[in-house]
Amino acid sequence: MTYTPSLEWIDQQQDKMLSEVLSLCEINSGSANVPGIEQVVDRLSAFASSLGAEEERIDLEPRSDVLDSGEVVKSQSGPLLRLTKWPNANRRVLLVGHSDTVYPVDHKFQRCSNLDENTINGPGVADMKGGIVVMMTALQALERSPYAGNIGWQIIINPDEEIGSFASAPHLDQAARAADVGMIFEPALADGTLAGARKGSGNFTLIARGKAAHAGREHHLGRNAIAALARTIALLDGLNGQQDGVTVNVAKLTGGGPNNVVPDFALCRFNIRVPSPEGQAWAESQVQKIIYEIEQENGISLELHGSFGRQPKVMDKAHQQLFSLLKSCGEDLGLSTEAKATGGCCDGNNLAAAGLANIDTLGVRGGAIHSTDEFLLIDSLSERAKLSALLLLKLAAGEASWPDRATTA
Structure with missing residues (x-):
């Protein structure tokens, strides 16, 4: 032919x-x-x-x-x-x-x-x-x-x-x-x-909510959302190197306002890449564990949006x-x-x-x-x-x- x-x-x-x-x-x-x-x-x-x-x-x-x-x-x-x-x-x-x-x-x-x-x-x-x-x-x-x-x-x-x-x-x-x-x-x-x-990819947005308060007069009554999200980000970034081929990239952090106000809101965006379904399952479980750990802090809540839109x-x-x-x-x-x-x-x-x-x-x-x-x-x-x-x-x-x-x- x-x-x-x-x-x-x-x-x-x-x-x-x-x-x-x-x-x-x-x-x-x-x-x-x-x-x-x-x-x-x-x-x-x-x-x-x-x-x-x-x-x-x-x-x-x-x-x-x-x-x-x-x-x-x-x-x-x-x-x-x-x-x-x-x-x-x-x-x-x-x-x-x-x-x-x-x-x-x-x-x-x-x-x-x-x-x-x-x-x-x-x-x-x-x-x-x-x-x-x-x-x-x-x-x-x-x-x-x-x-x-x-x-x-x-x-x-x-x-x-x-x-x-x-x-x-x-x-x-x-x-x-x-x-x-x-x-x-x-x-x-x-x-x-x-x-x-090709690796699979998940894009996520994580929102932290706390409680606003005067940073000087009533700092002890506030719950700092930025600080809580910073601790969360450190744990997310710490997942890198734990599982072969799985990477976590925190790409954006926003929130807060005037210096004299305890911030009650913060948001971060992050991406996870995984080489296999097993890697994806591991990453998803680790993210949930991290969220659970941070939410044990008094007055702090975390709200996760997003998913693995691309499977490996x-x-x-x-x-x-x-x-x-x-x-x-x-x-x-x-x-x-x-x-x-x-x-x-x-x-x-x-x-x-x-x-x-x-x-x-x-x-x-x-x-x-x-x-x-x-x-x-x-x-x-x-x-x-x-x-x-x-x-x-x-x-x-x-x-x-x-x-x-x-x-x-």
Whole structure:
């Protein structure tokens, strides 16, 4: 079987792909910028129109956010874009991308520029507007081939990946349970290295409440929330090094007021990364023990918000099978597809938790993501589109074996 015509067609799309990436990146779509995300979805819809898929725009349920004041508010995300084709096929592939970036609407980083003839600097060029263009171009190649219709596919472009995918998580879970292979288009490293196993991640907010009092006249009647939270933070930080691969990062502390008032409120935010379900269970139990210990202090209460939104993604048999298939595709194209474990996480964690083997760094080669130095290597657009297209073509042609279901936590 030959896939040469499809791959040669992708080479011819290089300039069009680059133009589309630049257009997408000129639209600010920070996670809180709902109008910007809606504009990105409009443009993606137009770009994907040639695929002939059924399109749905889904309004997500509001998410709960804890303000620095301790108030819990509801916040709305942008729309989720879902495209579906050949839903009655015996085998199905789920392709996932995200429309949001980490750059707010008032961020100074809003435009793209050429660093050299093969490097573009810009907001979201790698993470992951370049990846979405790679995804859709690969699907266009599949749909132009003789194997179109042999497999069903669904695209989900969610608007909240950069803030944990909490609102879109139910839709990812449902789609993952109905699919046989997952493909996510986060960026690979600049040298083409992919992510393999990923740590799980939990984001938490801890609120301490005490009792206000005059710091001079009635200090003894006050209960210092900042002091109590400081003792809690010391215990949380002390968890580092106790369990292999488990890390705790206290990222923010706020509270208090005038020097002559015993503070009755303090808040901290922290993140926990875990390499395995066992590590997650240990971390969760330790946090509860610490909270119980501090709450034994008279007049002090602690209120914990948050959870492990991303479960650990382990390289089980199903993932090893899928990576072996990708490696064979890379060899056909003369590309390296080496993978290494990472402490970072993405929607690949969500798909794996639902039992779906997935490769989650099929996007462009690039780097310095989440910074004003973010860059994309231009030649990786067609390169990575061909890699994903060949994976899809081999599955559709029956040349490749499908992986088992992944191991769920």
